[in-house]
Amino acid sequence: MDTADLGLPVTVPSTALFTDxxxxxxxxxxxxxxxxxxxxxxxxxxxxxxxxxxxxxxxxxxxxxxxxxxxxxxxxxxxxxxxxxxxxxxxxxxxxxxxxxxxxxxxxxxxxxxxxxxxxxxxxxxxxxxxLETVILSILNHDSAIAAAASRMSSAAGDRPLIEMGARRTHELAAVAASRAAYIGGFSSTSDLAAGFRYNIPTVGTSAHAFTLLHDTERDAFRAQVDSLGAGTTLLVDTYDVAEAVRAAVEVAGPELGAVRVDSGDLLLVAHRVRQQLDELGARNTKIVVTSDLDEYAIASLAAAPVDAYGVGTQLVTGSGHPTAxxxxxxxxxxxxxxxxxxxxxxxxxxxxxxxxxxxxxxxxxxxxxxxxxxxxxxxxxxxxxxxxxxxxxxxxxxxxxxxxxxxxxxxxxxxxxxxxxxxxxxxxxxxxxxxxxxxxxxxxxxx
CATH class of the missing domain: 3.20.140.10 (nicotinate phosphoribosyltransferase)
Structure with a gap:
């Protein structure tokens, strides 16, 4: 679906110079x-x-x-x-x-x-x-490469959802096309609002490390985010100490906290520790989202980990090592x-x-x-x-x-x-x- 399907205005430039x-x-x-x-x-x-x-x-x-x-x-x-x-x-x-x-x-x-x-x-x-040669090849080579990488990642993830978040790792227009191709390959959402606007792909996103660093304490940052977005939000817990952040997150949002996101470290080990800590704090329904330069091999290696969703950026939008078909x-x-x-x-x-x-x-x-x-x-x-x-x-x-x-x-x-x-x-x-x-x-x- 594109913006025309949503009743939104569209200005489409000529594609005639997308050629050799x-x-x-x-x-x-x-x-x-x-x-x-x-x-x-x-x-x-x-x-x-x-x-x-x-x-x-x-x-x-x-x-x-x-x-x-x-x-x-x-x-x-x-x-x-x-x-x-x-x-x-x-x-x-x-x-x-x-x-x-x-x-x-x-x-x-x-x-x-x-x-x-x-x-x-x-x-x-x-x-x-x-x-039409160049423009057809330009589109099919790029999008098919991304979709193939997305398909492999989707297969490795099984029933766990995948979030496309590679906009900052590629050209701004390629990012929109990559989101579309990733959705075809099995991803469930994107962080790129342009892709959501153009193709009606579900969009997601909450906060980055900068938001935590902006506030005097991590707890203050969590409180500000929960006050704004509700307890069902996803809190980023690896800015400082993960264990302390998880504890603060549950204390601020309560056991109904939607999810925590881990963006660094040994994700397999950290995910098990975070899951145990969340359960001990009564947040048994709080999900764990992991990011950090994931590809299909890293996703497969986390199959036995208590991970609920994956966010993938660089490796996806570069075709996981194969940027062209x-x-x-x-x-x-x-x-x-x-x-x-x-x-x-x-x-x-x-x-x-x-x-x-x-x-x-x-x-x-x-x-x-x-x-x-x-x-x-x-x-x-x-x-x-x-x-x-x-x-x-x-x-x-x-x-x-x-x-x-x-x-x-x-x-x-x-x-x-x-x-x-x-x-x-x-x-x-x-x-x-x-x-x-x-x-x-x-x-x-x-x-x-």
Whole structure:
């Protein structure tokens, strides 16, 4: 859900300059060569998952649809391109009327993917499709990396909620996108109000160490916070001495204190001590929230600790060591002329060094075993085998330039939970390993 769903005003700038210059110079050259109008098929995929990851998570699709809708060369953008001499007047005239009029198919947002999966397919003229390459990759690479890290953390956390709190560790706009991706991956809330405003993600937050240091005593700080926010608030107890702070917190707020937060130290040891102390003080329902540079491995190590929620920042918004999904946007088929009925011809990059691609407009399906568990990602061209017809993964997102697949984040979030649950159990292992599903190719044209 975005601010339009909330009845709030939205000012959406053009996304046309979220691109690399060579997209425009290719357009100019293709217009002069008479090839710009050739019907073309581009696909987004990754050749490999980050080292040790068992699956990827498709995230950012909703933001891609927004970006495509707002990819417009308005007066200011055209003036910039003219003043900088980026392209010639003929190309500027063409850009002035640019509206994407093609079709986009893709894996539903929240779905999982594997090496070679055609995560998104963009179809239209070469000219209108090539311009979208950079912005599509920028969004999908960032959001999918964050969502994959979030999914691993969510799996490690089990039923315990996760709070996204990484806004201060990344670019201010990336922070909003990261919150959205984290929510898809299984986080339940964010500290970032911009993300709450833009996407209606639940927001949380109480106080930092500065608030405690502001007051003459820790007890004074706790009293001020409880007087303002009520006994159900969360008090930060590791500014000075944790044991003394827990005692003061319960004395100030009473046994109905909502939660305490621990942000430093040996979290496993401290959590056990704090839980014991809270119980002894009669605050048996007071929860323990832990923060402090957590990642999926640290969260897993706290599985046996009496922790009720985790707050994660830096490791989440940087993809837990993998800040990109390494997706690419490749031309896989094009017509031999600009005639509307010209047949598509598979094309593919053949260079060495692990950067080859497979030509042809592809379909993808997930084959299940006898128990209904996914066992392979099957990708092919041409006709889909009858046994896989009901398991196809790509769905229409844009038809004739019109977005037809708007979804709420809660639908996407639930889809991811279901997709992850449908994978073999080894998908959630944090130990390094190969993708949990093999990628199989069927009906791929010879020479591709």
């Amino acid at each position: 210059q060579y997209e425009l110079t290719m357009l100019q050259a293709a217009l002069k060569a008479g090839t710009a109008g050739r019907r073309s098929v581009f696909e987004v995929f990754t050749r490999r998952l980050p080292n040790g990851r068992r699956y990827g998570v498709v995230a950012g699709t909703g933001r891609v649809l927004d970006a495509v809708e707002n990819f417009r060369f308005d007066e200011g953008v055209l003036r910039f391109l003219r003043e900088k001499g980026v392209v010639d007047e003929e190309t500027l005239d063409w850009l002035d009327g640019y509206r994407f009029s093609g079709d986009i198919w893709g894996y539903p947002e929240g779905e999982v993917y594997f090496p070679g999966s055609p995560i998104m397919r963009v179809e239209g003229s070469f000219a209108e499709c090539v311009l 390494s997706m690419v946007y490749k031309l896989v088929a094009r017509a031999g002329s600009a005639e509307p009925d010209a047949p598509l011809v598979p094309v593919a990059k053949k260079s060495t060094g692990g950067k080859t691609s497979i030509g042809g407009r592809k379909w993808a399906a997930r084959r299940l075993d006898a128990d209904g568990v996914a066992e392979a990602e099957v990708i092919g061209t041409g006709e889909v085998p009858p046994e896989l017809a009901g398991r196809q993964l790509l769905v229409p997102l844009v038809r004739g330039g019109e977005v037809i697949a708007r979804e709420s984040l809660d639908v996407v979030r639930d889809r991811h939970a279901a997709a992850r649950a449908g994978l073999p159990l080894s998908a959630t292992q944090l130990s390094r390993g190969e993708p949990v599903l093999p990628t199989e190719y069927a009906h791929v044209p010879s020479g591709s």
